[in-house]
Amino acid sequence: MAVQSLYRKWRSQTFAELVGQEHVVQTLRNAIAEDRVGHAYLFTGPRGVGKTTMARLLAKAVNCLHPDPAARPCGTCEMCTAIAEGRAVDVIEMDAASHTSVEDAREIIERVQFRPSVARMKVYIIDETHMLSTAAFNALLKTLEEPPDHALFILATTEVHKVPATILSRCQRFTFVRHSVTSMAAHLRRIAAAEGIALADGAPEAIARAATGSMRDALGILEQLASFVEGPITLHHVQSLLGMTAAAEVDALIAALLAADLTAALRAVNAVANQGADLRQFARDLVERLRAVMLLKATGDRTLLDLGDDEAAQLAQWAQQAEMAALVQWVKLFSNLDYQLRTTPYGHLPLEVAVVEALLAPAPVAQPVAPRPQPARPQPAAPAVAPRPQPVVPAEPPRPQPVVPAEPPRPQPVVPAPADPSLVTPSLPPEPSASAPAPVADPPPPPPAAWAAAQQARPPADPAVARAADAELSLLEQLEATWEDFKRDVRPRSPTVQALLNSARPYDVEGNTIVLLVSSSFHKERLEEPKNRAIIEEVLRRRLGKVYAVRCTIEEKSVEPTDLRGKIREARKDELVRAALNIFDAQIVDIEPLEPE
Numbered sequence: 001m002a003v004q005s006l007y008r009k010w011r012s013q014t015f016a017e018l019v020g021q022e023h024v025v026q027t028l029r030n031a032i033a034e035d036r037v038g039h040a041y042l043f044t045g046p047r048g049v050g051k052t053t054m055a056r057l058l059a060k061a062v063n064c065l066h067p068d069p070a071a072r073p074c075g076t077c078e079m080c081t082a083i084a085e086g087r088a089v090d091v092i093e094m095d096a097a098s099h100t101s102v103e104d105a106r107e108i109i110e111r112v113q114f115r116p117s118v119a120r121m122k123v124y125i126i127d128e129t130h131m132l133s134t135a136a137f138n139a140l141l142k143t144l145e146e147p148p149d150h151a152l153f154i155l156a157t158t159e160v161h162k163v164p165a166t167i168l169s170r171c172q173r174f175t176f177v178r179h180s181v182t183s184m185a186a187h188l189r190r191i192a193a194a195e196g197i198a199l200a201d202g203a204p205e206a207i208a209r210a211a212t213g214s215m216r217d218a219l220g221i222l223e224q225l226a227s228f229v230e231g232p233i234t235l236h237h238v239q240s241l242l243g244m245t246a247a248a249e250v251d252a253l254i255a256a257l258l259a260a261d262l263t264a265a266l267r268a269v270n271a272v273a274n275q276g277a278d279l280r281q282f283a284r285d286l287v288e289r290l291r292a293v294m295l296l297k298a299t300g301d302r303t304l305l306d307l308g309d310d311e312a313a314q315l316a317q318w319a320q321q322a323e324m325a326a327l328v329q330w331v332k333l334f335s336n337l338d339y340q341l342r343t344t345p346y347g348h349l350p351l352e353v354a355v356v357e358a359l360l361a362p363a364p365v366a367q368p369v370a371p372r373p374q375p376a377r378p379q380p381a382a383p384a385v386a387p388r389p390q391p392v393v394p395a396e397p398p399r400p401q402p403v404v405p406a407e408p409p410r411p412q413p414v415v416p417a418p419a420d421p422s423l424v425t426p427s428l429p430p431e432p433s434a435s436a437p438a439p440v441a442d443p444p445p446p447p448p449a450a451w452a453a454a455q456q457a458r459p460p461a462d463p464a465v466a467r468a469a470d471a472e473l474s475l476l477e478q479l480e481a482t483w484e485d486f487k488r489d490v491r492p493r494s495p496t497v498q499a500l501l502n503s504a505r506p507y508d509v510e511g512n513t514i515v516l517l518v519s520s521s522f523h524k525e526r527l528e529e530p531k532n533r534a535i536i537e538e539v540l541r542r543r544l545g546k547v548y549a550v551r552c553t554i555e556e557k558s559v560e561p562t563d564l565r566g567k568i569r570e571a572r573k574d575e576l577v578r579a580a581l582n583i584f585d586a587q588i589v590d591i592e593p594l595e596p597e
């Protein structure tokens with residue numbers, strides 16, 4: 001390897017060679033071609049993303065001797081090479097961080113008034129501009145207010161908020177973004193090829209990831225690797241240089257966790273241990289990866305994570321497959337391992353225990369529509385409507401003023417009175433009454449057959465079962481009412497799945513499973529393909545705030561007239577019952593037959 005560092009050697013000499021920052025390149029190129037370069041530019045962005053490189057390109061471009069402005073900087077003329085080699089007297093590079101003495105920076109800036117000695121433009125490249133002293137800023141400001149025609153200031157900073165607003169307002173500002181893993185990996189491959197360095201699959205991405213967006217760091221790592229590796233640089237080389245553990249084992253473990261495959265999970269842990277890898281680092285890499293899956297699942301936003309194309313697809317698939325509660329549990333479980341792994345005398349045992357725990361103790365699933373534990377009040381009403389705990393007292397009519405002699409008369413308590421107490425009186429029939437307006441003073445008696453059937457259904461239902469059924473049916477109604485919205489939410493993820501759903505409708509809720517009735521076995525098979533089902537379940541989870549599984553059926557169940565569930569379903573369709581449920585925010589806890597009069 002040559003003495004010259006790769007970064008310096010491969011620093012872009014023309015705009016065409018520059019990697020990334022296309023938006024900046026395009027704007028500057030146009031300005032040069034049309035001869036309307038300004039007097040002050042401010043480049044902001046993280047370190048190592050090409051701000052100084054771009055500044056030099058601009059310095060060259062305004063001084064390049066190539067006859068065609070659109071071809072500047074040519075990278076080969078006398079001016080271009082002099083600037084590239086740092087011997088152009090009219091291009092002044094200063095690092096504000098090291099020119100902190102007041103006079104120094106200020107004097108340098110004030111010298112801009114003298115004409116350039118050779119070049120067309122006198123260019124000041126001020127790195128870490130935010131570090132300039134107040135005096136230097138003042139000198140700069142004065143210059144920028146009336147810049148000489150021959151002056152070009154290019155300011156670069158990683159901390160733009162520390163640059164005074166008076167300066168900012170006089171600069172054309174460009175924001176530099178971090179290099180993506182993909183573009184850095186591609187650039188590394190190009191340079192490696194030109195340098196005769198062989199890079200195995202996965203190695204450039206691993207280097208890029210470790211360099212966290214800085215091309216300078218990435219080339220530094222490549223240079224180090226090239227200096228000690230004989231033959232092709234593999235992923236393993238990169239990982240051992242950087243203390244990374246086998247990504248393949250991390251991925252194998254996550255895949256095993258998601259598949260709930262304990263054997264495969266323990267095999268992955270043991271493979272890592274047998275390699276003599278750093279187990280703490282392995283646990284950290286695992287947590288970092290699970291975190292990425294969690295973020296992706298929570299937001300669906302890839303841009304939150306800097307992913308190479310090689311891993312984006314994998315993570316997206318995992319995110320669809322995983323349950324959020326499990327991800328959270330695993331992240332917590334494995335992030336607690338660091339200390340244990342450091343102090344344990346038992347090698348990788350804590351990791352094994354954590355893996356077993358992760359798979360044997362499934363994460364609790366939140367139950368926003370859990371059945372309420374309160375006992376059913378013995379009520380003669382059919383259906384019995386149990387109020388949810390809130391300051392509504394449905395059973396009682398509006399009360400008169402309390403008769404408490406010791407106290408002064410109080411205003412009537414502001415308890416929202418039930419619209420009509422007769423709604424929950426025994427006069428309500430179990431059969432859906434034909435749109436009878438409320439209140440029903442004297443409803444017709446139920447048909448004897450229905451009553452007899454209802455009688456057979458005694459003894460009264462377990463209130464917990466009834467409540468659960470009622471909650472499920474309530475959810476089913478919600479799904480039916482919002483089915484079109486649901487399909488619309490599916491569309492951006494998969495138009496195919498949305499099309500399939502056009503032949504489906506919500507049919508039942510069984511605990512944590514939502515049953516769809518579909519028109520053919522073809523639709524059932526397609527919709528139940530894991531990737532399609534994952535899309536449906538993900539949209540359901542987003543809309544309902546809870547994890548539900550989905551299954552499809554092509555057969556309609558025959559609803560037994562004595563079936564409690566069927567009766568609740570029917571009762572929920574009754575206008576009066578609906579009104580009662582809505583007014584009291586109530587649940588059906590039982591259906592009782594009416595005594596024939």
Ligand SMILES: [Zn+2]
Pocket residue numbers: 063064065066072073074075076077078079080081
């Ligand atoms: Zn040139």
